[in-house]
Amino acid sequence: MQVPKQLVTLGYTAFMATMATGRFVGDWLVTKIGAKYVLQMSGCIIALGLLISILFPNLYTATAGFLLTGFGVSSVVPLTYGLAGKSNTMSTGMAIAAVSTVGYLGFLFGPPVIGYIAQALNLRWSFALIAVLGSFTTVLASKLKGKK
Numbered sequence: 001m002q003v004p005k006q007l008v009t010l011g012y013t014a015f016m017a018t019m020a021t022g023r024f025v026g027d028w029l030v031t032k033i034g035a036k037y038v039l040q041m042s043g044c045i046i047a048l049g050l051l052i053s054i055l056f057p058n059l060y061t062a063t064a065g066f067l068l069t070g071f072g073v074s075s076v077v078p079l080t081y082g083l084a085g086k087s088n089t090m091s092t093g094m095a096i097a098a099v100s101t102v103g104y105l106g107f108l109f110g111p112p113v114i115g116y117i118a119q120a121l122n123l124r125w126s127f128a129l130i131a132v133l134g135s136f137t138t139v140l141a142s143k144l145k146g147k148k
Contacts, residue, residue, distance in 0.1 A: 003059055007059060010059065010063050011053070011062055011063055011066040012066070014063045014064075014066045014067045014070065015066040015067070015069055015070035015073075016070060017067075017070065018067045018068070018069075018070035018071040018074065019070035019071070019073055019074045020074070021071070021074070022070065022071040022072075022073075022074025022075055023074050023075070023078065025074075026038065026074055026075035026078065026079070029075070030075070030079065035079050035082070035083060035144070036141055036142075036144045037141075038075055038079060039075070039076065039079055039137060039138075039140075039141035039144070040137075040138045040141045040142060041072075042072045042073070042074075042075055042076050042079075042137055042138075042141075043072070043134055043135055043136065043137030043138030043139070043140075043141060044072070044135070044138055045068050045069070045071055045072030046068075046069055046072035046073055046076075046130075046131070046134030046135070046137060047072075047131045047132070047134045047135040047138075048065075048068055048072075049064075049065045049066060049067070049068030049069030049070075049071075049072060050065060050069055050127045050128070050130055050131035050134065051065070051128075051131050052064060052065035052068065053065030053066060053069070053127060054124045054127050054128055054131070057124070069134075072134065073134075076137060077103070080099055081096060081099055083144070084096045084098065084099040113129075114126040114129070114130070117129060
């Protein structure tokens, strides 16, 4: 897919716009349906958005996919920190430190791994890996105790 130079950042802009919007909507959704369901929906939306971008590689569908992905990603980190702060198995400080450590490891190792896969295969395979990892959010959220 060849994109005009002026539109190269459209996907990233779409992602960031819906991620910011999703942060505002996320709290409202959590009060309505609960953190567990919001995290499960987030994982599905992340995977769906990236799969749309991968399977239909044109400017409009890829941008729509990144819009969905941004909305899906928006609530995951705040909810994870919130749930860590309410942990019954660890002290609050230890739980938040554990979540922070995993997050920083993702920031440290994620880009090189994604870049390596993009170099070895292509960027679509890198996005496929992120879609799979995003769907793990749904699986992990289903392990949360309680209805909400």
